[in-house]
Each structure stands twice: as C-alpha cells, then as structure tokens.
Amino acid sequence: xxxxxxxxxxxxxxxxxxxxxxxxxxxxxxxxxxxxxxxxxxxxxxxxxxxxxxxxxxxxxxxxxxxxxxxxxxxxxxxxxxxxxxxxxxxxxxxxxxxxxxxxxxxxxxxxxxxxxxxxxxxxxxxxxxxxxxxxxxxxxxxxxxxxxxxxxxxxxxxxxxxxxxxxxxxxxxxxxxxxxxxxxxxxxxxxxxxxxxxxxxxxxxxxxxxxxxxxxxxxxxxxxxxxxxxxxxxxxxxxxxxxxxxxxxxxxxxxxxxxxxxxxxxxxxxxxxxxxxxxxxxxxxxxxxxxxxxxxxxxxxxxxxxxxxxxxxxxxxxxxxxxxxxxxxxxxxxxxxxxxxxxxxxxxxxxxxxxxxxxxxxxxxxxxxxxxxxxxxxxxxxxxxxxxxxxxxxxxxxxxxxxxxxxxxxxxxxxxxxxxxxxxxxxxxxxxxxxxxxxxxxxxxxxxxxxxxxxxxxxxxxxxxxxxxxxxxxxxxxxxxxxxxxxxxxxxxxxxxxxxxxxxxxxxxxxxxxxxxxxxxxxxxxxxxxxxxxxxxxxxxxxxxxxxxxxxxxxxxxxxxxxxxxxxxxxxxxxxxxxxxxxxxxxxxxxxxxxxx
Amino acid sequence: xxxxxxxxxxxxxxxxxxxxxxxxxxxxxxxxxxxxxxxxxxxxxxxxxxxxxxxxxxxxxxxxxxxxxxxxxxxxxxxxxxxxxxxxxxxxxxxxxxxxxxxxxxxxxxxxxxxxxxxxxxxxxxxxxxxxxxxxxxxxxxxxxxxxxxxxxxxxxxxxxxxxxxxxxxxxxxxxxxxxxxxxxxxxxxxxxxxxx
Numbered sequence: 201x202x203x204x205x206x207x208x209x210x211x212x213x214x215x216x217x218x219x220x221x222x223x224x225x226x227x228x229x230x231x232x233x234x235x236x237x238x239x240x241x242x243x244x245x246x247x248x249x250x251x252x253x254x255x256x257x258x259x260x261x262x263x264x265x266x267x268x269x270x271x272x273x274x275x276x277x278x279x280x281x282x283x284x285x286x287x288x289x290x291x292x293x294x295x296x297x298x299x300x301x302x303x304x305x306x307x308x309x310x311x312x313x314x315x316x317x318x319x320x321x322x323x324x325x326x327x328x329x330x331x332x333x334x335x336x337x338x339x340x341x342x343x344x345x346x347x348x349x350x351x352x353x354x355x356x357x358x359x360x361x362x363x364x365x366x367x368x369x370x371x372x373x374x375x376x377x378x379x380x381x382x383x384x385x386x387x388x389x390x391x392x393x394x395x396x397x398x399x400x401x402x403x404x405x406x407x408x409x410x411x412x413x414x415x416x417x418x419x420x421x422x423x424x425x426x427x428x429x430x431x432x433x434x435x436x437x438x439x440x441x442x443x444x445x446x447x448x449x450x451x452x453x454x455x456x457x458x459x460x461x462x463x464x465x466x467x468x469x470x471x472x473x474x475x476x477x478x479x480x481x482x483x484x485x486x487x488x489x490x491x492x493x494x495x496x497x498x499x500x501x502x503x504x505x506x507x508x509x510x511x512x513x514x515x516x517x518x519x520x521x522x523x524x525x526x527x528x529x530x531x532x533x534x535x536x537x538x539x540x541x542x543x544x545x546x547x548x549x550x551x552x553x554x555x556x557x558x559x560x561x562x563x564x565x566x567x568x569x570x571x572x573x574x575x576x577x578x579x580x581x582x583x584x585x586x587x588x589x590x591x592x593x594x595x596x597x598x599x600x601x602x603x604x605x606x607x608x609x610x611x612x613x614x615x616x617x618x619x620x621x622x623x624x625x626x627x628x629x630x631x632x633x634x635x636x637x638x639x640x641x642x643x644x645x646x647x648x649x650x651x652x653x654x655x656x657x658x659x660x661x662x663x664x665x666x667x668x669x670x671x672x673x674x675x676x677x678x679x680x681x682x683x684x685x686x687x688x689x690x691x692x693x694x695x696x697x698x699x700x701x702x703x704x705x706x707x708x709x710x711x712x713x714x715x716x717x718x719x720x721x722x723x724x725x726x727x728x729x730x731x732x733x734x735x736x737x738x739x740x741x742x743x744x745x746x747x748x749x750x751x752x753x754x755x756x757x758x759x760x761x762x763x764x765x766x767x768x769x770x771x772x773x774x775x776x777x778x779x780x781x782x783x784x785x786x787x788x789x790x791x792x793x794x795x796x797x798x
Numbered sequence: 799x800x801x802x803x804x805x806x807x808x809x810x811x812x813x814x815x816x817x818x819x820x821x822x823x824x825x826x827x828x829x830x831x832x833x834x835x836x837x838x839x840x841x842x843x844x845x846x847x848x849x850x851x852x853x854x855x856x857x858x859x860x861x862x863x864x865x866x867x868x869x870x871x872x873x874x875x876x877x878x879x880x881x882x883x884x885x886x887x888x889x890x891x892x893x894x895x896x897x898x899x900x901x902x903x904x905x906x907x908x909x910x911x912x913x914x915x916x917x918x919x920x921x922x923x924x925x926x927x928x929x930x931x932x933x934x935x936x937x938x939x940x941x942x943x944x945x946x947x948x949x950x951x952x953x954x955x956x957x958x959x960x961x962x963x964x965x966x967x968x969x970x971x972x973x974x975x976x977x978x979x980x981x982x983x984x985x986x987x988x989x990x991x992x993x994x995x
Contacts, residue, residue, distance in 0.1 A: 537846060734841040739834065750949040753834040753841060759953040766960025773964050777971035784975075787894045 282431040289427025294358050294398055295375040297430045302374060309374035311492035316499070317356045318369060318377065320344070324499060326618045331499045336621040337638045339660035339716040340449040340569060343624060343673045346700035350677035352397035353413075354444040356381055360396030363678065366700075379433070382440045386432035389424060390415045394679070399424040412461060413447050438464055438474070441483045450599070453563040457608060457656040458722035462561020470561050472726045488520040496521025501719055503549065503617035503643065504651045523550040547749055549615075549651040552742075553731040554724050557607040558656060561723070564592055564604035568659035572711035574600035575688035583688070598676075598685040600661075610654030610720050612743055614643035619717065624701050627669045628712060636664075636671070638716040645748025652746055656718040663694060667706030671714070673697040806908050806991040811871070814862050815986055821858065822962065824851045829959055852932055874909055875918050882911040893975060903991060920965055927958035 281287055286300040302309055316322045321332035329335075333344045333351070344351045348366040359376040360366055378397060380389045390413065392400045400421040411417040446452060446461045453460030468475040473485070487494045496502075496519060507518020509528045518525055527550070532541040544553070559565040576597045578584040583597025592604045619639040622628075628636045643650035663672040674697035676684045684693035690709060698705035736743045737753035750757045807815070824847060830836060831844035866872040884900040889912070892900070901910035909917065931954040976982040977992060985991040 536849075537842070540845070540849070732842075733845070737832070737834075737841050738837075750952050752832050752952065755834050757949060757952070758833075758956070762953055762957050762960065766957065766963075769964050770960060770967060773967045777967060781971065781974070783894055788896065791896055 277434050281433050284431075287427065287430040289430065291426035291430065293401070294378065294380065294426060297426050298358075298375040298377055298379055300430065301379045301433075308379065308492065309377040312356060312377045312379075313369075313374070315493055316497070317492075317494070320355070320369065322499065324621075327620050329621065330623065331621050335623045337624065337671050337714075338449075339638050339658045339662065339714050340455060340566070341676055342571075342660075342662050342671070343697065343701075345624065345673050346675040346697045347677045349396050350393045353391045353393045354448070355397045358396065358398050361398055362396070363394070364680065380426075380429055381443070382436045383433040384429050384440065385434045385437065386429050387439065388415060389429045390421060392421055394677070399426070410447070410451065412452060413443060436482070436484065438483055445483075449566060453559060453561075454566045455658075456718055456722070457558040457565035457605075458555065458718075458720045460559070460561055460563045460565070462563055463722070466561060468726055469729060470723055470725075472724050486521045495519055498719070499619075501615070501617040501619075503615045503653060504649055523554075547645070547651055549653045551719075551721050551724070552610075552612060552652050552654050554727075555610070555654055555720050555722075556725055556729065556731050556735075557609055558654075558720050558723055559606050559608050560725075562606075564590075564606045565608065565656065566602055566658065567605045567608065567656070568603040569600060570602075570661045571600045571663060572661045574598065574684070575690070577688070583685075597688065603659075608656065609742070611657050612652050612654055612746055613641060613717070614645055614650040614746070614748065615641050615653040615655075615719065616643040616647055616649040618642040622671060624673050625670055625703050628664055628671060630712065634713060635659075636712055636714045638671075638714050641717045652743065652749075654720040656720055658716045658718060660714045660716075661711045662714050663690060663709045664712045665694075665698070665704075665706050666708045666710045668704055670703065671712075672705075672709055673701040673703060675700070803990045803992050804903065804905055805989055806903065806905060806985055807989045808869075809989070810861075810865055812986060812989055814858065814865070817858055818855070818862075821851050821855045822966070824848075825855065826959065826963055826966070833956060833959075849936070852936065874907070875914055875921060877914050877918050878911050880911060882915075885910050885912045889975070916965070916968070920962075924958055924961045924965060927954055928962065931955035931958065 284300075284304075286303055287297075291297050291300075298309070312318050316332055319332065319334075321330060321334040323329075324331045337343055341347070341351075348360055349363060352360050355369070356378045357369060357372060357376050358378055359372050378391070380399070381391060389399060391397055392404050392406060392414065395404065400423050402423055403420050404423075405420045406414050406416075408417055408419050414421050416422070442459075442461060442464060445456070445459050446463070447454070448459075449455030453462075463471060463474055465476045466474050468478050473479050473481040484494070487496045489495070500519070502519040502522050505518055505522040505524045507516055507522075507525065510516055510518075510520060510525050516525075523531070529545060530539075530542040531545070531550075532538040573595070574597060576584040576595070578597070584595060585593065585597070586595035588594050593602060594604075595601045619641050621639045622636070630636050641655075643653075663674060664670060665672055672694045674684060674690070674693040675682050676693065679686065681687050682689070682692040682696040684690065687693075691707075694709055695705050695707070731742065734753070735741055736751055739753075739755050741751075741754065743749070743751060744754065744756070828839075828844040828848040828851065831839050832841065832848060881900065888897065888900050899910070903910075931951045934951050935948070935955060973982040973986075974980075976985070981992060
C-alpha cells in the first residue's frame with residue numbers, strides 16, 4: 201500500500217510537471233498536498249492489510265482462481281498403439297484382442313477382474329451384505345438374473361453369447377476381459393445386446409432407436425473392425441464411461457438423472473468441471489483410477505468426508521471422488537459471507553446447493569416406471585408405444601408406463617452414506633405408505649456422519665410373490681417364449697426368473713410400489729447458478745421437510761409461544777401507547793380551549 | 799422562555815444514544831426479515847446488514863462501557879423504588895390532567911425511578927440475552943449439529959428481539975411525554991433539557 205501511495209504521488213507530480221509548473225516552490229507545495237492526499241486515500245487499507253498474514257493473502261481472490269490447465273483430448277499415453285505388431289490384426293474374436301493387450305499389460309486382466317466393473321458384486325462393510333448388480337434389485341428393469349445375455353452389454357467382459365446359458369464371471373478366463381469398451385478411441389466399438397457383451401463380428405440385427413449405443417440407427421450393426429479399434433486405444437474419455445453410465449436403465453439419461461449424453465460436450469452452466477471449453481475434466485479426474493480401480497461409486501458414497509485436501513506427496517487415504525478432496529472443508533473464501541456459508545458444509549452436502557436441478561442438459565430422466573401396466577399390444581400385434589407431445593415415451597407394452605422429468609428439483613434427505621440394498625430373496629418390508637425401499641438410505645441429523653443430500657427418487661410398481669413376500673426376479677429379455685418382452689406373460693417370466701435365481705415361487709404375484717434413492721452428485725453448476733440462500737431460508741423452501749436443523753426464515757423452527765407472546769406484547773404496547781397518547785391529546789385540547797375561554 | 803436549562807446529556811452520550819438507536823433499528827428490521835416475520839427484502843442483504851450492524855454495536859458498546867465506568871455515569875442506573883409510586887401515578891393519571899412531573903431531574907440524577915428500572919431491564923436482561931445468543935450464533939453456529947442446540951440459542955435471540963421491540967415502542971412513546979412532545983428528543987440532540995417552570 202505504501203508503494204501504491206508513492207506511485208500515486210510520483211504520477212501526480214509528473215502530471216504537475218508536465219502541466220507546466222516549472223517553479224520549484226509551487227511544485228514542492230503540490231508535492232506536499234499530493235502526498236497528504238495520497239496518504240489520506242490509502243492509509244485505511246494500509247492499516248487493514250499491513251500485517252501480511254497468509255490468511256489475508258489467501259483470501260485475496262486472485263490467488264484462488266483454479267489454474268487447471270484445460271485438457272487436450274487425446275489418447276493420453278506416450279504410446280502409439282498403431283505401431284504394435286500384436287495389434288496389426290486381423291482379429292476374429294474380441295478375446296484375441298484382449299490376449300494381445302495382455303501380452304504387454306500383463307496384470308491388467310487381474311486388476312480389472314478385481315473390480316466391480318467386472319464382478320458386479322462386492323462386499324459392503326457398512327451393512328455386512330453383498331451389493332452389486334448380481335445381488336440387488338433396482339426399480340428399472342428390476343434384476344439381472346435370467347437376463348444376462350442382454351445386460352452384459354454393459355459388462356467389461358465377453359463370453360456369455362449362448363442364449364439361455366450364463367457362465368458366472370469368475371469362471372471366465374483373463375482373455376474374456378473387455379479392454380476395448382473403456383479404451384477404444386476410434387468411436388466405432390459397440391457391444392451388442394444378446395451377444396453376452398461381445399461386439400458384432402458379423403452383421404447383427406438390433407432394435408433401431410438406440411443409435412448412440414449401437415453406433416447406427418439401422419436395424420443391424422456391421423461387424424466391428426477390431427484391429428482399427430485395438431490400435432486406437434488410449435485413456436478413457438467421457439464417451440467410454442458414458443456408453444454405459446449415460447444410457448443405463450434403457451436409454452439416454454433414463455437412470456441417474458445427473459448422467460446423460462449432454463455431458464459429452466457440456467457447457468459450463470451444465471457442469472462447471474466438465475465444461476468442454478473450460479476445465480474439460482474427464483470422469484477419472486474425480487473418479488481417480490489406479491490399477492484399474494475407480495474411486496467413488498454408488499456403493500461407497502462418502503456422505504461426510506473427513507479427509508483433507510489432496511496434496512502432492514502427502515498421505516491421504518480419503519475418497520478422491522468427493523468435492524472436499526480438492527476444495528477442502530472451507531471452500532467459500534471470497535466475499536464477506538464466506539465463513540457464514542462455510543458453516544453450512546457441516547450439515548449440507550456440497551451437491552445440495554451446487555446441483556440446483558438435475559437432468560439440466562436438455563434430456564429428460566425417468567422418474568417412475570409402472571410395470572403393472574405393461575403387456576398391452578397395439579392393433580398390429582406389436583407392443584403398444586405411446587409418446588407424449590414432447591416425444592417422451594410414456595407407455596411401452598414391454599415395460600409399462602413411465603413418467604419423465606427435466607430440470608428436476610431433487611428430494612433432500614439426511615444421508616450418512618449407508619444404503620441397505622434389497623438382495624434377491626429378501627422379504628419386502630413396505631413402509632407406512634406401502635412403499636418398498638429397494639435401497640433404504642440411513643442418516644439422521646444427530647449421528648455425526650450425515651449431511652443433507654439431494655436425491656432422485658425413482659419409483660416403480662413391480663411384481664412380487666404375494667405368498668413368499670419377495671420381489672420377483674423375472675425374465676425380461678431374450679428370444680424365448682418366457683421372456684416378458686416377447687410374450688408379455690408375467691407368470692412365465694416370473695417363474696423362469698425365480699428358477700434362475702434359485703428362489704421359491706408360489707405361483708401368485710401382484711405389484712408393489714417400490715422406490716430407489718439415487719444420490720445426485722454430477723452436473724455441478726457454476727457458483728453463480730447454485731441455490732440462493734432464500735431458497736431454503738423461507739417457508740416452503742427446498743429443505744422445508746428436513747428435520748433437525750434450525751433454518752432461520754423457516755417458521756416451522758420457531759418456538760410458537762415466543763412468537764405469540766412476543767407479538768402480543770408488542771401489539772398490546774402499541775395499542776396502549778396509542779390510547780394513552782389519544783387521551784393525553786384530547787384532555788390537553790380540552791384544557792387549552794378552557795384556558796382560552798377564560 | 800424556560801425558567802432554567804440543564805446540560806443533561808454529554809456529547810459522547812448523545813452520540814452513543816443515536817448511533818445505538820440507528821443500529822438497534824437496523825438490527826430489528828434486518829433480524830425480523832431473517833426470522834421470516836416479513837419478506838420483500840433480499841435475505842442475503844438482511845443477513846449481511848445484520849452481521850455488520852451487530853459488530854458495529856459491539857464496537858460501540860466497548861466504548862460505551864468504558865465511558866460508563868470512567869465517567870461514573872453507571873450510577874445513573876442504580877435502581878431505586880423511592881417515589882416510584884408517584885411516578886407511576888403521574889403516568890397513569892397526572893399526565894392527563896397536565897400535572898407537573900413529580901421527579902426533579904438533575905445532571906447527577908437524570909433518570910426517574912421508572913426510567914432507571916426500564917433501562918436496567920434493557921441493560922441487564924435484554925442486551926445480555928441478545929448479545930450472548932447473538933455472539934454464539936455468530937461464532938459457534940458452525941457446530942450446530944453436534945455441540946450446541948442452535949435452535950435453543952436462536953429461540954433465546956428471538957425472545958430478546960421481541961423484548962427489545964417492546965422496549966422500543968414504549969421508549970419512543972415516552973419521549974413525547976416531556977414538557978412539550980419534542981422536549982426530550984431535543985434534549986437528546988442538543989444535550990440541554992428545558993424545564994417547564
């Protein structure tokens with residue numbers, strides 16, 4: 201600041217000289233005046249920021265801009281795989297490509313096979329139960345068992361192409377790991393349904409309407425050029441992760457609500473980190489990966505991370521797929537209310553304010569699915585399809601009826617990261633509204649581990665065994681006459697599915713409302729688009745039904761007797777003084793008129 | 799022409815009174831907005847104003863407390879019940895008949911017994927309630943889910959705010975009960991209280 205004053209002084213003097221003031225005495229006077237002005241102008245800040253403590257420097261905005269170098273989108277590897285003889289091809293089977301990969305990347309298959317991307321199964325230490333697609337239900341297509349030929353379209357493996365015959369993943373050899381689905385950079389690799397996770401090696405018929413996944417809108421897929429694909433490999437891009445994670449549940453954006461193909465090339469307003477013209481993060485920037493193990497995931501939500509920021513060279517041990525691993529515990533620095541906002545991070549997940557809505561990229565997400573209405577056929581004998589005015593599919597004979605939403609306001613719940621999943625064979629326990637939670641979330645304001653999180657809650661009405669009280673495992677997909685999508689016969693579909701799952705089936709089924717919680721964590725909006733204070737600090741705000749926190753402005757938190765007595769006392773006092781003043785005035789006027797009469 | 803004038807309120811005292819009045823009004827307006835008693839003003843602006851005004855009041859009070867003790871003015875607030883019945887009778891009756899105030903104000907005893915009690919109520923009850931709860935809210939609210947019940951503290955703060963509003967209503971009205979309706983206010987501006995005799 202002192203330096204600035206001197207600069208100002210010199211500038212001013214230079215201006216004076218330039219203005220033609222040659223005489224020394226006036227110039228000196230001007231110097232004194234300018235010096236005093238400069239001191240007066242600059243002394244308060246000088247006083248305020250004189251002790252150059254690190255906190256003050258850190259709070260000065262400038263230094264805190266994120267200097268992340270925008271990523272160029274390339275293979276991110278120092279290796280040109282086109283030069284490898286092993287990859288020259290031609291390849292007849294995708295397993296041969298894997299074998300070629302493993303000839304250099306010796307341990308890659310072992311690494312992949314140790315992850316849930318391969319096993320679809322893992323132990324959840326929080327609940328002591330098994331989780332993963334192999335075990336749990338969902339409220340979309342409900343279950344994997346008996347539908348593996350279809351569902352393995354999103355499995356990082358090959359080798360379940362024989363209809364009606366499923367080889368458990370653990371019995372498949374190392375060359376059955378699918379390297380290409382994650383590493384293909386040619387954009388031409390497509391896994392085809394009903395082939396057990398394989399790409400098309402001959403011209404293969406597909407149902408039109410899912411061109412993003414098959415790479416074509418034609419009713420068939422041309423054979424994949426495996427050599428070209430193998431030579432293109434590089435670090436996964438968003439397209440690689442997205443081909444499964446954007447299209448889960450049966451289409452673009454259907455499942456998550458915060459993940460859809462709008463994130464392939466998003467504007468900053470949709471995702472501040474993935475902004476194609478800004479930071480341009482890949483998925484692995486947060487889902488940091490080593491040895492093919494990805495950080496983060498629905499089965500390991502860190503609802504209230506305690507680890508500090510990642511720092512080069514420092515021990516961490518936390519979950520890098522958390523906001524806190526980069527932003528720290530007190531991320532709001534700028535502005536005079538920074539520390540006030542930082543108070544909120546104790547009880548409120550970053551996502552709650554920073555993802556004001558999900559499905560913001562122009563694509564709707566499915567909010568409910570009613571299997572009980574499925575099975576209607578159109579006049580031409582094919583399953584009935586009904587689209588609404590916006591072109592959203594609200595009924596499909598093979599699946600039932602749907603509700604969709606765009607720019608959806610999340611539901612908010614206390615959440616400590618623990619979810620108890622319904623495994624196949626578990627008895628249903630409907631809540632008092634008769635709804636079965638497929639994944640019951642745990643959390644409370646007082647357990648010290650929870651924060652308020654945003655959720656997409658996905659509803660269904662799915663079949664269950666009315667005698668055994670278990671959710672039905674049913675056979676949806678296949679070309680056999682038990683497949684529900686072919687014949688629309690629940691009885692056959694359920695008995696086939698239950699048999700494949702080795703579960704008893706009484707022969708009696710009905711439909712029960714189910715719901716599933718999806719923590720919302722993607723589509724992080726820029727700060728200026730995050731929730732405003734008054735969106736919660738009001739009546740009927742976003743957190744209206746959240747217990748256990750005092751939210752100034754939410755009258756449900758007021759102590760009613762303080763309000764009643766306080767307002768009553770003030771109103772009585774007002775009436776009292778008005779009355780007192782009126783009597784005083786009237787009597788004073790009477791006295792004055794009498795005085796004047798006398 | 800007034801028979802005599804007394805220099806009742808010194809310069810700092812007047813500054814203290816009016817700046818405190820401004821801050822308390824600001825705090826009540828912004829506070830009740832934050833509380834949700836009325837809407838229409840931006841929540842964040844109200845919050846920001848409330849925090850700044852609160853710290854300004856803290857600063858003002860540091861000087862005021864110093865002044866009270868160094869000048870000995872704190873003695874003005876020593877409660878007394880002497881003649882309190884006459885004073886009460888005056889406000890309930892005599893004032894309507896145009897009687898003179900039974901209390902003779904001097905520079906050493908500028909507050910009548912009722913005023914002493916009222917100001918003591920402000921200084922020993924309302925202010926501490928608002929201050930302690932307010933400081934807890936300012937400094938410790940980040941621990942809301944674990945260590946302290948933010949709700950209880952907030953309720954206390956609200957109760958204090960309603961008491962302050964009640965005091966404010968009565969106080970403003972009573973300023974009009976001087977020799978002329980504006981006499982007390984003029985005294986607090988100029989420092990000179992005119993007696994009616």
